[in-house]
Amino acid sequence: xxxxxxxxxxxxxxxxxxxxxxxxxxxxxxxxxxxxxxxxxxxxxxxxxxxxxxxxxxxxxxxxxxxxxxxxxxxxxxxxxxxxxxxxxxxxxxxxxxxxxxxxxxxxxxxxxxxxxxxxxxxxxxxxxxxxxxxxxxxxxxxxxxxxxxxxxxxxxxxxxxxxxxxxxxxxxxxxxxxxxxxxxxxxxxxxxxxxxxxxxxxxxxxxxxxxxxxxxxxxxxxxxxxxxx
Amino acid sequence: xxxxxxxxxxxxxxxxxxxxxxxxxxxxxxxxxxxxxxxxxxxxxxxxxxxxxxxxxxxxxxxxxxxxxxxxxxxxxxxxxxxxxxxxxxxxxxxxxxxxxxxxxxxxxxxxxxxxxxxxxxxxxxxxxxxxxxxxxxxxxxxxxxxxxxxxxxxxxxxxxxxxxxxxxxxxxxxxxxxxxxxxxxxxxxxxxxxxxxxxxxxxxxxxxxxxxxxxxxxxxxxxxx
Numbered sequence: 429x430x431x432x433x434x435x436x437x438x439x440x441x442x443x444x445x446x447x448x449x450x451x452x453x454x455x456x457x458x459x460x461x462x463x464x465x466x467x468x469x470x471x472x473x474x475x476x477x478x479x480x481x482x483x484x485x486x487x488x489x490x491x492x493x494x495x496x497x498x499x500x501x502x503x504x505x506x507x508x509x510x511x512x513x514x515x516x517x518x519x520x521x522x523x524x525x526x527x528x529x530x531x532x533x534x535x536x537x538x539x540x541x542x543x544x545x546x547x548x549x550x551x552x553x554x555x556x557x558x559x560x561x562x563x564x565x566x567x568x569x570x571x572x573x574x575x576x577x578x579x580x581x582x583x584x585x586x587x588x589x590x591x592x593x594x595x596x597x598x599x600x601x602x603x604x605x606x607x608x609x610x611x612x613x614x615x616x617x618x619x620x621x622x623x624x625x626x627x628x629x630x631x632x633x634x635x636x637x638x639x640x641x642x643x644x645x646x647x648x649x650x651x652x653x654x655x656x657x658x
Numbered sequence: 659x660x661x662x663x664x665x666x667x668x669x670x671x672x673x674x675x676x677x678x679x680x681x682x683x684x685x686x687x688x689x690x691x692x693x694x695x696x697x698x699x700x701x702x703x704x705x706x707x708x709x710x711x712x713x714x715x716x717x718x719x720x721x722x723x724x725x726x727x728x729x730x731x732x733x734x735x736x737x738x739x740x741x742x743x744x745x746x747x748x749x750x751x752x753x754x755x756x757x758x759x760x761x762x763x764x765x766x767x768x769x770x771x772x773x774x775x776x777x778x779x780x781x782x783x784x785x786x787x788x789x790x791x792x793x794x795x796x797x798x799x800x801x802x803x804x805x806x807x808x809x810x811x812x813x814x815x816x817x818x819x820x821x822x823x824x825x826x827x828x829x830x831x832x833x834x835x836x837x838x839x840x841x842x843x844x845x846x847x848x849x850x851x852x853x854x855x856x857x858x859x860x861x862x863x864x865x866x867x868x869x870x871x872x873x874x875x876x877x878x879x880x881x882x883x884x
Contacts, residue, residue, distance in 0.1 A: 481743050483883060501749035511744030513735060515680040524675075527668040528748045551679075567744075 669758025
């Protein structure tokens with residue numbers, strides 16, 4: 429059985445600058461992987477390339493042994509840009525995703541799940557940043573993907589919203605989805621992860637067990653990525 | 659085939675729903691086009707024959723200028739919060755996305771074009787001698803000929819800096835044959851089709867539509883995939 433995610437020397441260049449290069453690693457199906465690293469390290473680029481939202485400049489990404497683009501129906505991406513239409517209501521945004529995604533029903537359920545039922549009929553342009561993030565989660569849940577890429581899922585959310593993300597992560601894990609989550613809230617996410625990737629200066633510098641909290645500080649054992657960049 | 663049609667229908671539904679919610683975009687485009695006609699009428703002065711003779715040209719130049727506003731706006735909403743990226747991650751063919759966007763743009767341009775006809779009658783004394791039906795058909799084929807390549811090039815320009823400048827620079831040279839055909843067909847409608855040339859110009863527009871709608875459906879994936 430092929431790994432859920434397999435990358436070979438993947439690199440992505442923007443305007444002559446490599447945002448990501450030499451990324452080679454594998455993630456087994458059903459694993460939850462923490463992606464960590466400083467700002468501008470290339471975490472967002474890595475997740476977007478894996479989700480096939482960006483084409484790699486070099487290298488290859490295989491999802492379940494197939495090209496990433498062919499597996500898009502199985503992919504869920506929660507990105508910095510939420511992908512909503514401001515002039516449509518929250519429920520209309522989800523209905524668009526449902527119709528195009530061949531999903532029947534479930535819109536009301538996911539709106540209830542993310543706590544947006546009471547504002548579902550309002551235009552998205554009237555939503556706060558946290559509500560937009562909740563709506564993005566609702567769209568992701570509606571698609572029910574088994575390959576999930578979450579980029580800063582806790583950003584802009586209040587305490588209740590952050591607890592919701594914790595619960596969703598646990599649900600995805602229990603449901604057998606393969607999840608890669610990039611966050612600076614390492615201590616919060618690490619206990620829910622099977623492994624961690626560290627990205628620095630556009631390179632995946634290590635693959636490791638999840639961070640271990642020692643006296644309030646996060647510490648990651650450095651293990652070279654299999655076939656990864658030096 | 660049924661799946662492709664279902665995807666196209668879903669995308670068209672999404673575009674029309676969005677257009678209805680953002681109908682200020684249609685109103686703004688129409689106001690711009692009507693203002694352009696007014697400017698042409700002032701520029702033409704008091705020479706009624708000149709205005710009547712050039713009415714078809716004024717109609718299509720006004721419509722072409724207005725189309726750049728509408729086409730650019732149609733992709734601004736897709737790139738503003740990366741909605742296009744989310745669309746591409748759904749199991750929907752890029753060709754269906756093209757058809758949905760192009761039909762949405764066609765609806766806007768067609769509405770604006772039909773609104774411009776009565777103003778042409780008032781401002782330029784250019785009543786359609788061949789009947790309103792033939793002129794409306796010309797406007798339909800002409801706007802369809804603009805909306806397909808316009809959608810492609812609006813998608814192409816949408817990720818570029820200076821996209822508002824880039825879109826007309828890319829689009830205008832491409833649609834010159836369509837504009838010439840649309841002007842000639844409209845002129846035949848306004849002044850009378852004494853030489854029987856209307857059907858020939860309409861055939862040119864149909865050919866232009868077939869080529870550009872087909873090319874758009876085939877090539878849109880290459881344009882929007884990063």
